[in-house]
Amino acid sequence: MIYLPWFIWISPIVGALLTPAFAVISPKLRNWAAVGFSLIAAVAATVTSLTVAAGDYQVPWIPSVSSPTKSAITAGVLVDPLSMFMANIVAWVSFLIMVYSVEYMKEDSGLTRYWFFMNLFIGNMLLLILADNLLMMLFGWEGVGLCSYALIGYWYKDEKEHWVGTPGDTALGLPQAYSPSQAGMKAFIFTRIGDIALMIAIFLIYAYAGTFNYLELATKVAGSSGWAAGLARLGLLVPTALLFFGGPIGKSAQFPLQEWLPDAMAGPTSVSALIHAATMVKAGVFLTGRMGPIFYTALVQFQQVFPFFATIAWIGAFTAFLAATQATVAREIKKVLAYSTVSQIGYMMLGLGIAGLGANFALGYTAGLFHLMSHAIFKASLFLAAGWVIHAAESRFMDEMGGLAKGMRLTAAAMLLAGLSLMGIPPLSGFWTKDAVLSASFEANQYLLYGLGIATVLLTGFYTMRMLGMTFSGKPSAHLAELEHEGSHVHEARFTMLLPYLLLAVGSLIIGIAFPLIDPPLTNYLEGTFSVLRIAIPSGAPPESGTLSITLVAISVAVALAGAALGYIRYFNKEHHQITKPGGLQGFLWNRWYVNAIYYKIFVNGSMRVANGLYQYVEKGVWDPLNYVIARNVVEYSKASRQLDERVVDQAVNDVSTEGSRLSNIMKRFQTGVTQQYVISFAIGVLLLLAYMIFVIGAS
Amino acid sequence: MSLIDFTPFISLAVFGLAVTPAGLLGEGKARRTIAPSISMIGLFLALGSAIWLGFSAAQTPGPGAIMSTDIFTYFFTGVLLVVAIFVGVASLSFMRGDPNEAPYFGLLILSTLGMIVLAASLDLILLYVGWELMSIPTYALTAFRKSDPNSNEAAMKFFVLSALSSALIVYAISLVFGISGSTNLIAIANTFGSITPDVRPFGVLAIVLFIVGFGVKMAVVPFHMWIPDAFEGAPTTIGALLAAGAKMAAFAAAFRVFIIAIGPFHVEWHSIFAIIAIVTMTLGNLAALMQKSFTRLLAYSSIAQAGYIMIAFATPNGQAIAGGLFHVLNYSILKTAAFIAATAVATRLSISNLDSFNGLAKRMPQTSINIAVLFLGLAGVPPLSGFFSKALLFAGAVNSSLPWGGYLAIAGLLNSGFSMGYYGWLIKRMYFDEPSDGSRIPEPRSYMAVLWAATALTIIIGLYPQPWIQLSQDAANALKVLGPQA
Amino acid sequence: MEALTSFFGVSAILLGIGIYGLATKRSAIRILFAVELIYNAANLNIIAFARLRNPPIVTGQVIVLFSIALAAMEAAVGLAIIIVAFRLNNEIDLRKLTRLKG
Numbered sequence A: 001m002i003y004l005p006w007f008i009w010i011s012p013i014v015g016a017l018l019t020p021a022f023a024v025i026s027p028k029l030r031n032w033a034a035v036g037f038s039l040i041a042a043v044a045a046t047v048t049s050l051t052v053a054a055g056d057y058q059v060p061w062i063p064s065v066s067s068p069t070k071s072a073i074t075a076g077v078l079v080d081p082l083s084m085f086m087a088n089i090v091a092w093v094s095f096l097i098m099v100y101s102v103e104y105m106k107e108d109s110g111l112t113r114y115w116f117f118m119n120l121f122i123g124n125m126l127l128l129i130l131a132d133n134l135l136m137m138l139f140g141w142e143g144v145g146l147c148s149y150a151l152i153g154y155w156y157k158d159e160k161e162h163w164v165g166t167p168g169d170t171a172l173g174l175p176q177a178y179s180p181s182q183a184g185m186k187a188f189i190f191t192r193i194g195d196i197a198l199m200i201a202i203f204l205i206y207a208y209a210g211t212f213n214y215l216e217l218a219t220k221v222a223g224s225s226g227w228a229a230g231l232a233r234l235g236l237l238v239p240t241a242l243l244f245f246g247g248p249i250g251k252s253a254q255f256p257l258q259e260w261l262p263d264a265m266a267g268p269t270s271v272s273a274l275i276h277a278a279t280m281v282k283a284g285v286f287l288t289g290r291m292g293p294i295f296y297t298a299l300v301q302f303q304q305v306f307p308f309f310a311t312i313a314w315i316g317a318f319t320a321f322l323a324a325t326q327a328t329v330a331r332e333i334k335k336v337l338a339y340s341t342v343s344q345i346g347y348m349m350l351g352l353g354i355a356g357l358g359a360n361f362a363l364g365y366t367a368g369l370f371h372l373m374s375h376a377i378f379k380a381s382l383f384l385a386a387g388w389v390i391h392a393a394e395s396r397f398m399d400e401m402g403g404l405a406k407g408m409r410l411t412a413a414a415m416l417l418a419g420l421s422l423m424g425i426p427p428l429s430g431f432w433t434k435d436a437v438l439s440a441s442f443e444a445n446q447y448l449l450y451g452l453g454i455a456t457v458l459l460t461g462f463y464t465m466r467m468l469g470m471t472f473s474g475k476p477s478a479h480l481a482e483l484e485h486e487g488s489h490v491h492e493a494r495f496t497m498l499l500p501y502l503l504l505a506v507g508s509l510i511i512g513i514a515f516p517l518i519d520p521p522l523t524n525y526l527e528g529t530f531s532v533l534r535i536a537i538p539s540g541a542p543p544e545s546g547t548l549s550i551t552l553v554a555i556s557v558a559v560a561l562a563g564a565a566l567g568y569i570r571y572f573n574k575e576h577h578q579i580t581k582p583g584g585l586q587g588f589l590w591n592r593w594y595v596n597a598i599y600y601k602i603f604v605n606g607s608m609r610v611a612n613g614l615y616q617y618v619e620k621g622v623w624d625p626l627n628y629v630i631a632r633n634v635v636e637y638s639k640a641s642r643q644l645d646e647r648v649v650d651q652a653v654n655d656v657s658t659e660g661s662r663l664s665n666i667m668k669r670f671q672t673g674v675t676q677q678y679v680i681s682f683a684i685g686v687l688l689l690l691a692y693m694i695f696v697i698g699a700s
Numbered sequence B: 001m002s003l004i005d006f007t008p009f010i011s012l013a014v015f016g017l018a019v020t021p022a023g024l025l026g027e028g029k030a031r032r033t034i035a036p037s038i039s040m041i042g043l044f045l046a047l048g049s050a051i052w053l054g055f056s057a058a059q060t061p062g063p064g065a066i067m068s069t070d071i072f073t074y075f076f077t078g079v080l081l082v083v084a085i086f087v088g089v090a091s092l093s094f095m096r097g098d099p100n101e102a103p104y105f106g107l108l109i110l111s112t113l114g115m116i117v118l119a120a121s122l123d124l125i126l127l128y129v130g131w132e133l134m135s136i137p138t139y140a141l142t143a144f145r146k147s148d149p150n151s152n153e154a155a156m157k158f159f160v161l162s163a164l165s166s167a168l169i170v171y172a173i174s175l176v177f178g179i180s181g182s183t184n185l186i187a188i189a190n191t192f193g194s195i196t197p198d199v200r201p202f203g204v205l206a207i208v209l210f211i212v213g214f215g216v217k218m219a220v221v222p223f224h225m226w227i228p229d230a231f232e233g234a235p236t237t238i239g240a241l242l243a244a245g246a247k248m249a250a251f252a253a254a255f256r257v258f259i260i261a262i263g264p265f266h267v268e269w270h271s272i273f274a275i276i277a278i279v280t281m282t283l284g285n286l287a288a289l290m291q292k293s294f295t296r297l298l299a300y301s302s303i304a305q306a307g308y309i310m311i312a313f314a315t316p317n318g319q320a321i322a323g324g325l326f327h328v329l330n331y332s333i334l335k336t337a338a339f340i341a342a343t344a345v346a347t348r349l350s351i352s353n354l355d356s357f358n359g360l361a362k363r364m365p366q367t368s369i370n371i372a373v374l375f376l377g378l379a380g381v382p383p384l385s386g387f388f389s390k391a392l393l394f395a396g397a398v399n400s401s402l403p404w405g406g407y408l409a410i411a412g413l414l415n416s417g418f419s420m421g422y423y424g425w426l427i428k429r430m431y432f433d434e435p436s437d438g439s440r441i442p443e444p445r446s447y448m449a450v451l452w453a454a455t456a457l458t459i460i461i462g463l464y465p466q467p468w469i470q471l472s473q474d475a476a477n478a479l480k481v482l483g484p485q486a
Numbered sequence C: 001m002e003a004l005t006s007f008f009g010v011s012a013i014l015l016g017i018g019i020y021g022l023a024t025k026r027s028a029i030r031i032l033f034a035v036e037l038i039y040n041a042a043n044l045n046i047i048a049f050a051r052l053r054n055p056p057i058v059t060g061q062v063i064v065l066f067s068i069a070l071a072a073m074e075a076a077v078g079l080a081i082i083i084v085a086f087r088l089n090n091e092i093d094l095r096k097l098t099r100l101k102g
Helices: A003-023 A027-051 A079-104 A111-130 A134-152 A180-209 A213-218 A227-233 A237-251 A258-266 A269-278 A280-301 A304-327 A335-355 A361-393 A409-423 A429-443 A449-471 A478-485 A495-533 A547-571 A584-590 A593-644 A646-667 A674-697 B003-022 B030-057 B071-094 B101-120 B122-142 B149-180 B184-192 B199-216 B228-234 B236-261 B268-290 B294-314 B318-346 B364-377 B383-401 B405-432 B446-462 B465-482 C002-024 C030-053 C059-089
Strands: A054-061 A072-077
Touching: A003 A027, A003 A111, A003 A478, A027 A079, A054 A335, A054 A361, A072 A079, A072 A111, A072 A134, A079 A111, A079 A269, A079 A280, A079 A361, A079 A495, A111 A280, A111 B294, A134 A237, A134 A258, A134 A269, A134 A280, A134 B268, A180 A213, A180 A227, A180 A237, A180 A258, A180 B383, A213 A495, A227 A237, A227 A584, A237 A304, A258 A269, A258 A335, A258 A593, A269 A280, A269 A335, A269 A361, A269 A495, A280 A304, A280 A335, A280 A361, A280 A495, A304 A449, A304 A584, A304 A593, A335 A361, A335 A429, A335 A449, A335 B465, A361 A409, A361 A429, A361 A478, A409 A429, A409 A449, A409 A495, A409 A547, A409 B071, A409 C030, A429 A449, A429 A495, A429 A547, A449 A547, A449 B364, A584 A593, A593 B236, A646 B465, A674 B149, A674 B268, A674 C002, B003 B030, B003 B101, B003 B149, B030 B071, B030 B101, B071 B101, B071 B236, B071 B318, B071 B446, B071 B465, B101 B122, B101 B236, B101 B318, B101 B446, B122 B149, B122 C059, B149 B184, B149 B199, B149 B228, B149 C002, B184 B236, B199 B236, B199 B465, B228 B236, B228 B294, B236 B294, B236 B318, B236 B465, B268 B294, B268 B405, B268 B465, B294 B383, B294 B405, B318 B364, B318 B383, B318 B465, B364 B383, B364 B405, B364 B446, B383 B405, B383 B446, B383 B465, C030 C059
Parallel strands: none
Antiparallel strands: A054 A072
16 A cells, blocks of 8 residues: 555644644744645645556455445545545645635634644545545545534634624524624534435445445446446435435535525634635535546436436526625625635536536536636635735725725735636636536536526626725725724735735636646546546537637626626725615525525524424423323322321321322423322333234234 | 353452451551452453453353353443443542442442343343342442432432332243243243244233333333433432443343344334334433433433434344444443543532533533543544444444334434534533633542543544454354344 | 133232332332332242143242342332431422422
């Protein structure tokens, strides 16, 4: 076995574990050591992808589970084009964000916790990517979820300045502003819903395939004795695939589980950039990309490709549109970016879904993954720049900014570059990759999906310009004027903070300019994933060139420019007034289509009601009255018999008066503390068991 | 088979009887240390010999054997002795200065002896003797704080329900004896396979009474009502002994009776366990969510955990039984330590009010980190030990040919997720809430030793589950080989 | 077989009375009586099953001896607990022992 691939994910975890030790020596050492470990991971990832041959590097882990139908569970690192592609993006973006964090977080207390969870996160994310089997992947998957929870709630003391949402805002009577700890809990629970589906799917697959290993899953999938056939016989194949997709839906914040991500912005901005924009939320896309080809091979044998991949594509396209509409009215700069992230991940999902719907699987597949790459870069840049903007303006609300470009030209330039990339303006990277997704959906003859995608392009242009306009152009707001008056001037960020987001923005530009050159080799490289899995994927006709693709490009650029123009006219060089809760359609968007409020009404209030109801009606309502009825009858009876008993007559008279009130008190409680009632419940249990044996099983 | 094979039993019997009189010897400081040290020697000797014998001398018992010395026996002996040692070590601090220290340790060891006899017995008479030997000392131990009305009330409730369960077990034994004319489990298994229809109702009644009788100690709904009251009132170390020791010993007895003796009965009785398992885990978790007291929370969580282990009875294939045994191992360590943590906290704070756990991480950092790991282990968060045993249990249920296997696995998964609600909530309280009083609280060394040992075991088993799974599988095979051969 | 049925009938009635007593009686002493009744129901069963079997087996009597001895031990510890309860509360009414609940 070769150690280098293992090194990639283990080194950040070691870094995390050493953080408390370094903290004892000196805070400075702790900070830079943490950055150093993330650099080691990044370098290891790059060196691995250049020097190590594709393959599965395994060690035994839980061998005794093996049986004729189940293979031993091993731990391993799978080096293949997909994992290396992801690992490089994640490791390098993480490293830049860690550099940024040193300066950004420097005045915070509790930094040991911060560095610990950041490195633990990076390690778990890389584990998730590099794992060669679903079980190990699940470790990383849950690990990043835990770190995400801990980092969203990083400011656990819940000071008002760290809340997310407009204070006092309500929808359907429920408050829409969240404290960091609430937001963390919300993210944890939302993703957990998807995770349960994912785990059920993984264990279903294991039950039929007898393995968790990707390569073995790929080789055992086809044929009449394959696991796909086993599942298909019970009609479980498509349900399993859809359950599996539940995990990515939760983690990548896709409809209907998208609601946690906007509120996850309660964490520090560097955390939002790392976890909730550049890396963790892509885990769902990655996993879909990882298992996509395998599911495709599984489904294609039974002509069941359409329902699964159409679901992915439609969820992606719809989420892209839904989140983009919400971004057009948001008040907080980070929320604009959060909605935008949800929307852009929708594009990636659309690409992966389209892969299974068109004639050429690789076309949509690579398009989705390319968009993942370019989004990771420009969105990290946008978030990091926004972090500085929020810090400088001392407000998270865009209507309390305005005219900031004067004080921070480089930041404004970086945000403009990254913003253009987000809008899809040539020649930036976002243009190429978004266009690849859109043209793939057009070529797969999915015109409705294409239409939704194009509509989203319009909205994206609009909200990006709105954000840039409200933040950087026009007159400074009253809030800024007041700051100025107090003597704090808006100024540029320090070098170590500035450099990461400038680099990322320029990177987005360079990749964009060079894209026609790097596209074919990178496409080839990613297609190598299929050959590592040893599955045949229909490659079909190469993407059509010529007039059609030029027309498509022209349309999407024109639409993006139109959206941008609208945003420019409406928001640039204007005086910005405080945004209050709008009415009508905008109000609907402001309230996030009421999805969030409805979820809270149904699930949070509902489950509290159910729990209470169970407690009230089952424990107190059924069990106790049952006990009570029986106890009362018995008591009545025994009272009657007691009349005969000379010794207790006197006592009985006393008790009759207190009996009623005391027993009704008993009804109000669940565990009454009265031993006799325990015995009665015991006796009822015996009778129920006997009745079950006799009447249900028919045992006599 | 020689006397050597019974070293764990003999050493507990000898040391258990010697502790109380030895406590009267000596003067002053020597007098205080003599009883605890003798009992620790006895427990460690028993554990060491059990481990050594388990590896070197385990054998399948012959026909007519009353006591077995197979891997299953040594597996449970090891688990129960670890529980007893944890309780014993914690009691060194807990009982310091108590005038009745010697009888306390004597009763602790005799009760442990009862537990391991229970796990080893292949005969209903011995099983019953073991049951009483385990129960009677625990009544006295629960009532040990003579001047504390809570301790007395707990003992009273525990006694009434437990005595009822013992009596019902004797009644069930009488029925089985009537049907088969024997008290040997293997002989019973042979007659239960070919039972005539006219005595079948007696068999059904016997099964129900066994479920009920064992169920009281195993904490099965609806026979669970005494548990929260007894655990809350009893001295907290004894709470640990009841929750992990007595309960797991009852499981051992149930494994012996249901898998070996009643296995071949024609009536399909497994579904009853499926229902009980689901009801128990769900109700335990729901009720745990409502609790305001730490010990009651632990009590309800132990009820829920019993529900998981019941899966092994509902789908009794090799994998599920191995998973059940593995969970027995993990649960015993986790739950004992959780109670010891409660003991550590209770020295200064009120454990009947969860508010006193707010910000505990600042006041008792060692205790808090251990509670957090133990709770995550109980919830089954990977890579801690609880995750693998639950995974094995649920996998066994899924792979079972019985139709309810899938439902059990799903119910188990949902419940595990649900239980994070209260485990996570308490961890959040300890780490993220502000304490009302920030002063440090001393953390006695003997409690911390137990907690760190349990945490280390939890992590070690979680990171490298392989040998432990193997051990559980060997134990499961040793159990199944005595049962009906399909 | 008829003799066996009547023995079993009596023992079943004893079992019923025992559980009934446990559920209804307030005095801890009577609770103890009720437990003893269940033990005796079981003992009666065992003796009857052993004696009326063809050929009779002696194991039954051994079981009953064990059972009686152990039940006596249990009763002794139970009585001790009851005495302590009386000392603490000045009464032994189980229904008034409801400090632990909820």
